[in-house]
Amino acid sequence: MTATIALIAAGGVLFACGTALLLARPLTRILLGAVLLGNGVNLLVLATSGPSGKAPLLASGTDPAAVSDPFPQAMALTAIVITLALTAFLLAVAYRSWQLTGSDDVQDDVEDIRVALRAEHEGTRAELRAVIRADRARQARAEDSEDLDDELWDNVLGADR
Numbered sequence: 001m002t003a004t005i006a007l008i009a010a011g012g013v014l015f016a017c018g019t020a021l022l023l024a025r026p027l028t029r030i031l032l033g034a035v036l037l038g039n040g041v042n043l044l045v046l047a048t049s050g051p052s053g054k055a056p057l058l059a060s061g062t063d064p065a066a067v068s069d070p071f072p073q074a075m076a077l078t079a080i081v082i083t084l085a086l087t088a089f090l091l092a093v094a095y096r097s098w099q100l101t102g103s104d105d106v107q108d109d110v111e112d113i114r115v116a117l118r119a120e121h122e123g124t125r126a127e128l129r130a131v132i133r134a135d136r137a138r139q140a141r142a143e144d145s146e147d148l149d150d151e152l153w154d155n156v157l158g159a160d161r
Contacts, residue, residue, distance in 0.1 A: 012040070014036050014043060015036075017040075022034065022037065025105050027105075034090055038080070042080060048072075049069060049071075
C-alpha cells in the first residue's frame with residue numbers, strides 16, 4: 001500500500017511539474033513539460049490500476065480474481081507512443097523556430113492582442129458614441145446651425161455607428 005501511495009505522489013509531482021513547464025514561453029520548456037506530463041500520466045495510470053497479479057492468461061484452473069487487468073498496461077503503452085510522437089513534433093517545431101528566429105520563445109499573436117485591446121476599449125467607445133449622439137442632437141436643435149462637416153464624426157466612429 002505504501003508503494004502505491006508513493007507512486008501516486010510521484011505521478012502527481014510529475015504531472016504538476018509538467019503542467020507548470022507547459023505554461024512557460026520557451027519551446028524547450030514546453031517540450032520538457034509534455035514529456036513530464038506524459039510520464040506522470042503513465043505512472044498515475046499504472047499506480048491506480050490495482051494490485052499486481054498473475055499474467056492475464058486464463059489457463060484451466062486459474063482464478064480470474066488473481067489475474068491482473070491488461071487494460072491499464074495497454075493504456076500506458078498507448079500513452080507512451082503518443083508522448084513520443086508529441087515529443088518528436090515539439091522538438092521539430094522548437095528546432096525550426098530556433099533556425100528561423102534564433103530564439104525558441106513563443107511570440108504573442110497579433111490578433112489576440114488586437115481582440116484584447118478592442119475589448120478593453122469597448123467601454124470608452126460606447127461613451128464616445130453617446131457624447132457624439134448628444135452633440136449631434138444639440139446641433140440639430142440649434143436654430144442658427146450651419147451645415148457641419150460630418151466627416152470628423154465618421155472618422156471618430158468609423159463603421160461602428
